Amino acid sequence: MTLSISLTVNGEPHDIALDDPRVTLLDLLRERLHLTGTKKGCDRGQCGACTVLIDGKRVNSCLSLAASQDGAEITTIEGISSGDALHPVQAAFVAHDGFQCGFCTPGQIMSAIGLIEEGHAGDDPERVREGMSGNLCRCAAYIGITEAVLEARRMLLEDRKEAAE
Amino acid sequence: MNRFDYIRPSSVSEAVAAASEPGSAYLAAGTNLLDLMKGNVSRPSRLIDVTRLPGLDAIEALPDGGMRIGALVRNSDLAYDPGFAGAYPAVAEALLSGASAQLRNAATVGGNLLQRTRCRYFYDTASACNKREPGSGCDALGGDNRSHAILGWSKACIATHPSDFCVPLAALDAVVEVEGRAGRRDIPIGEFHELPGDTPERESALETGELVVALRLPPEASAFSRHSRYLKLRERTSYAFAVASAAVGLNVEGGKIREARIALGGVAAKPWRADAAEAALAGAAPGEAAFARAAEIALADAAPSGDNAHKIELARRIVKRALLLAAAGTPERMPALPASPFALAPGVLTHG
Numbered sequence: 115m116t117l118s119i120s121l122t123v124n125g126e127p128h129d130i131a132l133d134d135p136r137v138t139l140l141d142l143l144r145e146r147l148h149l150t151g152t153k154k155g156c157d158r159g160q161c162g163a164c165t166v167l168i169d170g171k172r173v174n175s176c177l178s179l180a181a182s183q184d185g186a187e188i189t190t191i192e193g194i195s196s197g198d199a200l201h202p203v204q205a206a207f208v209a210h211d212g213f214q215c216g217f218c219t220p221g222q223i224m225s226a227i228g229l230i231e232e233g234h235a236g237d238d239p240e241r242v243r244e245g246m247s248g249n250l251c252r253c254a255a256y257i258g259i260t261e262a263v264l265e266a267r268r269m270l271l272e273d274r275k276e277a278a279e
Numbered sequence: 280m281n282r283f284d285y286i287r288p289s290s291v292s293e294a295v296a297a298a299s300e301p302g303s304a305y306l307a308a309g310t311n312l313l314d315l316m317k318g319n320v321s322r323p324s325r326l327i328d329v330t331r332l333p334g335l336d337a338i339e340a341l342p343d344g345g346m347r348i349g350a351l352v353r354n355s356d357l358a359y360d361p362g363f364a365g366a367y368p369a370v371a372e373a374l375l376s377g378a379s380a381q382l383r384n385a386a387t388v389g390g391n392l393l394q395r396t397r398c399r400y401f402y403d404t405a406s407a408c409n410k411r412e413p414g415s416g417c418d419a420l421g422g423d424n425r426s427h428a429i430l431g432w433s434k435a436c437i438a439t440h441p442s443d444f445c446v447p448l449a450a451l452d453a454v455v456e457v458e459g460r461a462g463r464r465d466i467p468i469g470e471f472h473e474l475p476g477d478t479p480e481r482e483s484a485l486e487t488g489e490l491v492v493a494l495r496l497p498p499e500a501s502a503f504s505r506h507s508r509y510l511k512l513r514e515r516t517s518y519a520f521a522v523a524s525a526a527v528g529l530n531v532e533g534g535k536i537r538e539a540r541i542a543l544g545g546v547a548a549k550p551w552r553a554d555a556a557e558a559a560l561a562g563a564a565p566g567e568a569a570f571a572r573a574a575e576i577a578l579a580d581a582a583p584s585g586d587n588a589h590k591i592e593l594a595r596r597i598v599k600r601a602l603l604l605a606a607a608g609t610p611e612r613m614p615a616l617p618a619s620p621f622a623l624a625p626g627v628l629t630h631g
Contacts, residue, residue, distance in 0.1 A: 130366075134282070135283065135285035136282065136283070136328070154324075157317065158317065159382060160400065162381060166382055171384045172381050172384060173381050173382075173384050174382065174385070176311070177306070177308075177309055177310050177313045177385070178309060178313075179284050179309060179313065179326075179328075181328070182306065182330055222332065225380070225381065226378070228381075228384070229380065232355075236613060240615040240616065241615045243517075244517050245380050246380075247380075247517035248379020248381045248382065248518060249378050249379075266497055270341040279547070
């Protein structure tokens, strides 16, 4: 049984034929669309390395069947910069050493973008840490990650204020 | 993961008809089911994807003063809904103390009710587990069972129900609306989850093919909104299942407790309502002595199922502390660490 699904990934529409319904969104992104920025860590929803935005919300792509996401808009780490200009969250991770080995970083960054968009953490480091607890970093770059998220939020708020003026 | 047929029905009745075939399972967000399927713990031959069914994603205020929540409402949407969180703050706190932000953005109300246990012997297909394979035995008995049940367990199964959300729902007498081939019916939350007895494979009152369509909170449930807490002891402060938790609500009038609600999580195969402890608080003045006594009563029937006698005392302390914090008043803003027992009410000792 072949299933046909449509996904918009980083703004680009894709029609995809699935010959097996077991394909997760994570495997589809990596193996079919060759977007390998999204990482497979635990593949069980525990580490957050596979975090992407589905219709603007951060979720674990490893625990989502691709077939079930038919029609969704997906944003991955490949889709957030503007050409060579880093997304403010990416820039803040660089500025604050928000990583060491970098394996968890795409998931951390996508999760941070989701967290800032959700707007519940504000500028409280404790709320940021709690809101980022679904992203594990085996190098334990947590201090830099928290600082990066806080600074990226400030930058994004300022950008939006300027854009509104 | 085994092969399965993927079916996407367009109405509840189509879904119910499809799920009546043997080997079928409903798929919502899949945050629990796909994990179980990857480990070959669950092997459904047909997945009925219910995520597009119309009309199951609303949070509605009911004319009687209660609230109705569609089965497909996401955990995070419910927890941050101002009307819902204002009326039932302990439910919002429980939701936000569970899993991670990513999982809460995906996980649904209906799926949360039907979460499977996190007993590691259930997850390990090389272990004996009566729940996974009836009659095979229970390797948790005599195994690594420090986090297992202390109430309502049997020799056949000592697993616990992992949900945080269901604990305040039990305290507040929520009602589960289900639809099956015979039509719709209501199941009170207290009768929704089953204790193991000799049939631990039977976990809920749902009949084959029945689908959870909504959850209702009765009008009385909002009477506790000013004095409500969910408190959850876990082995790390975030993103962990409960060792023991408690949802409590107090309706305080003129310095006396008019009515109390108490339910415990992480201690049994279902969220554990502590009726006798509630009765003991009715008419009492809120305070340390009354709360300590209520906690004693709540755990009076508890017994270790293995190397977990410590959980009985931990659960008592969580009940008492939740009551003290609730008596001090529902926090105006959701605590930075929802349900953390390390945030203190005025005058409460950390190790009391």
